[in-house]
Amino acid sequence: MNRSILSLIGFFCVLTFAAGSLGAQEKPPVTTHDLEGKEACLMCHAPEIMPPVPDVPPETHAGRANETCQWCHAADSPMQTTGASKTSHDLEGKEACLMCHAPGVMPPVPDAPESHEGRADETCLWCHTKAG
Template sequence: MKLPKLPFWAWPLSGIVVALGVYGILWLPRFVTSGAEYCLSCHGTGDTANVGQASLVHPSYSQVGCTSCHAKPGQPIYVEGYRGGYSANPKEVSARCQSCHKDILDKAPSEFKFNVMDIEIPHRFHVETVGAQCTDCHRNVAHDLRPEPTNRPTMGSCSSCHSIGGTATAGSAPVSGGNSCLKCHSQGVPSASFFLAAPPAEPLKALPAQASGAAAPRPAGPPAIPHSVEGRAQCLLCHGQGGLKPVPADHSDRAESVCQLCHQQASN
């Protein structure tokens, strides 16, 4: 085969074109499999859980996508066995959390992006001493599949360790942090209205031009505990693990002794 006669400058240019073509072919799998649409081709169909619901507390999926949490930066997710480059391992996901929340172990609890709910959680102690992973408490920050999602840690996550008999710790060992609710919920328990007023959400299945309209604005911050804590230190008498117990219409000026008129401990 006789090669065509080309100007001298055409040969380097041809090499560049060929190299770019090879590069494009090699990176094509990453381009077609790293987007949210590819993930949703399985998740949300058939028997798989629909994880395409936009988070109420996280940036929209146009800013924080599936690979932001489930893949290392620049690592492709290949078609050949989606596990290639993908990980839902709590340790791997927690590392991705801290790539954005870089100072979570150092910043004050009230700092933006660290604890907007004003709950006093010693993150450094939980991560470095207890060995907890971010997903132990924040597993539903993006995928809250409950009927009424909040995308925030639930009391069930806390009480799995901080309750009598709780054993669901990272190291499978008893905790010494106790089960006093006021150690964390000193003055920042939000009301239900805080969760119901969701920020504008961009549906994962929609293109940017199809994003949904703005919802009701979220309050600037959580309200304080709507009653004094004097005489009411036993929070779990009313706020049980199975949800809130029925609350009277007039719940003001009710001391702990009044609550116990109805909510009595089971007799031995």
């Protein structure tokens, strides 16, 4: 094997790796149906409850309530149009996110926007995954 073939193989390995890590940040799938009479998402989407309705992935979705689904799955949600920033700081002793990020409480800490009303501390890291 000559050198250029080896570097070509190396190049494809890097490409595959890059595609793999991009995959980890893929957008949530969009809700494909209308919502008329379908507010109780888990009535149909809870694991194995109503085949062939696609199941919520049990590992990632445990503990997520019906009120939260459209935060991520609505076609016009900020998660689809903007995406969430990474948490830029360490988390040691900072579990109570809203203590600092609730609007106006601790300038100049960036405020959680209006869209976040009613979101509890336990939900923040679903979307704002830790940087690095």
